[in-house]
Amino acid sequence: MTPLETALAGLWLMLPALIPNSAAVIWGGGTPMDFGRSWRGKRILGDGKTWRGFVGGALTGTAFGIFQIWLASALEAEPGWGFGDWPVSLCVVLSLSFGSMLGDSAGSFVKRRLGRGRGSKTPGLDQYSFVLGAIVLVLVFQQTWFRAHYIEGDGIYGLALFLVVVPVLHRVANIIGYKMGKKNVPW
Ligand code: CTP
Ligand code: MG
Numbered sequence: 001m002t003p004l005e006t007a008l009a010g011l012w013l014m015l016p017a018l019i020p021n022s023a024a025v026i027w028g029g030g031t032p033m034d035f036g037r038s039w040r041g042k043r044i045l046g047d048g049k050t051w052r053g054f055v056g057g058a059l060t061g062t063a064f065g066i067f068q069i070w071l072a073s074a075l076e077a078e079p080g081w082g083f084g085d086w087p088v089s090l091c092v093v094l095s096l097s098f099g100s101m102l103g104d105s106a107g108s109f110v111k112r113r114l115g116r117g118r119g120s121k122t123p124g125l126d127q128y129s130f131v132l133g134a135i136v137l138v139l140v141f142q143q144t145w146f147r148a149h150y151i152e153g154d155g156i157y158g159l160a161l162f163l164v165v166v167p168v169l170h171r172v173a174n175i176i177g178y179k180m181g182k183k184n185v186p187w
Pocket of ligand 2: 119120126187
């Protein structure tokens with residue numbers, strides 16, 4: 001694959017980590033993950049982290065990842081465009097999607113410890129906590145796959161492209177969520 005193809009494939013393969021965040025906005029509501037509890041006078045996670053959002057978001061990312069696995073096999077795509085052989089593929093997709101929501105929750109945990117309320121703007125943390133969570137989980141469970149796609153060869157271009165587009169896509173998704181009345185603030 002050319003460096004450009006590798007970069008685009010890197011972006012494509014990160015979609016199961018990218019989708020959960022936006023999907024959580026649509027699924028969100030109901031019981032908060034911290035059940036309303038506080039720690040040292042501040043909410044553990046806050047009302048913006050709900051079970052429905054977590055599970056719905058992660059499963060939407062997983063479902064899209066399974067579609068990608070199917071598509072790669074149906075089109076007989078090069079290995080560079082895939083999540084690897086079964087069952088590695090499913091493990092990668094689950095790590096990316098659940099890792100994304102775990103990272104997002106961890107980000108809110110940090111925000112609350114910093115004394116910042118739900119929905120407050122915290123540049124960096126807002127855009128990258130889910131990225132970090134997804135990468136950490138995939139490194140724990142499928143390090144070989146991650147290295148092959150994002151470190152070795154031209155893989156680093158895919159990682160760089162992903163890190164650049166994340167804040168842009170995050171902003172666009174949040175403006176859409178705001179217009180839909182699903183979010184109180186457009187960020
Ligand atoms: N959401 C949810 N459950 C999650 C994650 C997100 O219900 N686990 C929904 C909530 O309605 C949330 C919205 O998606 O308000 C946007 O997510 P996010 O920006 O991560 O939450 P914030 O409201 O900004 O809260 P925080 O300050 O904790 O990030
Ligand atoms: Mg937010």
